[in-house]
Amino acid sequence: MGNFLVTGGTGQIGGFLCEELVNAGHRVVCYDSKPNLENIGRIADRVTVEAADVTDTSDLLQVMKRNSIDHVVHLAAMVLLDSMKRPAKAYQVNIMGTNCVLEAARVMDVKKVVFASSVSVYGSLATRRPGIADEEDIPNPPPEPYSTTKIATELMGRYYRESYGMEVNCMRITAAWGPGRYWGYTGQFNDFIRKAAVGAEAAFPADFSYKGEKLRWMYVRDVGYCFAFVSGIPKTGGYLYNLGVDAPFNHRDVLQALGEVVPGGRFEAKELDSPTKVSAAIAGPNGLDVDCTKLHRELGFRPRFGLKAAVADMVAFERARAGIGRQ
Ligand SMILES: NC(=O)c1ccc[n+]([C@@H]2O[C@H](COP(=O)([O-])OP(=O)(O)OC[C@H]3O[C@@H](n4cnc5c(N)ncnc54)[C@H](O)[C@@H]3O)[C@@H](O)[C@H]2O)c1
Numbered sequence: 001m002g003n004f005l006v007t008g009g010t011g012q013i014g015g016f017l018c019e020e021l022v023n024a025g026h027r028v029v030c031y032d033s034k035p036n037l038e039n040i041g042r043i044a045d046r047v048t049v050e051a052a053d054v055t056d057t058s059d060l061l062q063v064m065k066r067n068s069i070d071h072v073v074h075l076a077a078m079v080l081l082d083s084m085k086r087p088a089k090a091y092q093v094n095i096m097g098t099n100c101v102l103e104a105a106r107v108m109d110v111k112k113v114v115f116a117s118s119v120s121v122y123g124s125l126a127t128r129r130p131g132i133a134d135e136e137d138i139p140n141p142p143p144e145p146y147s148t149t150k151i152a153t154e155l156m157g158r159y160y161r162e163s164y165g166m167e168v169n170c171m172r173i174t175a176a177w178g179p180g181r182y183w184g185y186t187g188q189f190n191d192f193i194r195k196a197a198v199g200a201e202a203a204f205p206a207d208f209s210y211k212g213e214k215l216r217w218m219y220v221r222d223v224g225y226c227f228a229f230v231s232g233i234p235k236t237g238g239y240l241y242n243l244g245v246d247a248p249f250n251h252r253d254v255l256q257a258l259g260e261v262v263p264g265g266r267f268e269a270k271e272l273d274s275p276t277k278v279s280a281a282i283a284g285p286n287g288l289d290v291d292c293t294k295l296h297r298e299l300g301f302r303p304r305f306g307l308k309a310a311v312a313d314m315v316a317f318e319r320a321r322a323g324i325g326r327q
Helices: 012-023 037-046 057-066 080-085 087-107 145-164 184-197 220-231 251-261 277-281 293-299 307-321
Strands: 003-007 027-031 048-050 071-074 112-118 168-173 240-243
Touching: 003 012, 003 057, 012 027, 012 037, 012 220, 027 057, 057 087, 071 087, 071 220, 080 087, 080 145, 080 184, 087 112, 087 145, 112 145, 112 220, 145 168, 168 220, 184 251, 184 307, 220 240, 220 293, 220 307, 240 293, 251 307
Parallel strands: 003 027, 003 071, 027 048, 071 112, 112 168, 168 240
Antiparallel strands: none
């Protein structure tokens, strides 16, 4: 069994990853500058929480030494919209923070580091095959800070892997949807399902109801499971993997699944002919599909939830949270 350090461990993905890890018998330290204890409420007595910053190498080293850390999953970051609002802070946390984590991992000789990037690095142009981007494509985002920091960390991780022989994997996440975040860009999608689950009126967010949209977002429990799964592979052939579902879905599929799980629910969607101004301005797979087969093909990863099962799981989760049913 491993001793895991999970940076950003009380974030949306971190909470579900930590749950996955402790359930598999690992020891887990959540390293987070602003611990959101609600996201680890289910496992609060089974994890150690360290309220500390990834830009502080000394804190990282002390925590890693004290807990004999041998695996690191690095999720701490300023996400897309926050990075646009506070670019200087985003460069510091995302780039320097990642360097501190990699340095500390190198010095402590950990067995493996897995960290998060984003498909936002692709931008809207596929350089090899029209309309679909894979891991061999050259990143080409508009110059917004979040994607800039993610590209920098991807190159940094590759350097540590190739120069020091460290086992480092980088996961380019499409998006994680599900409980744990109800604000910001993808948070509006989660809020839509949450409202529908508890019987409130809900309108599908316009940012994702473009008729040509192909969402390869993965349910957050599966994203957590995926980080645990990749961490459990001692040596992978590849360094970088797109993390998303094999079969894309759109608002119609979500509404159909939701209709089956919440019959008579008060929700609706308006299909748009083109992306909204916000969607069009944000680097991401909007209008550009992302090939996620390498993760499944090469590493053998299979998500546990299909779309309908995931919707049902989130509905049950939100109902329990609202005191309507059991989780
Ligand atoms: N959720 C998604 O859809 C998505 C998509 C693409 C990439 N990612 C990446 O996955 C990772 C996790 O995303 P998430 O959605 O769980 O984010 P989140 O915002 O829910 O969690 C991030 C956590 O990091 C912590 N954190 C921020 N700055 C820190 C610092 N300086 N030191 C220590 N902790 C710090 C925050 O307190 C928070 O708990 C991030 O790297 C993000 O860029 C997420």
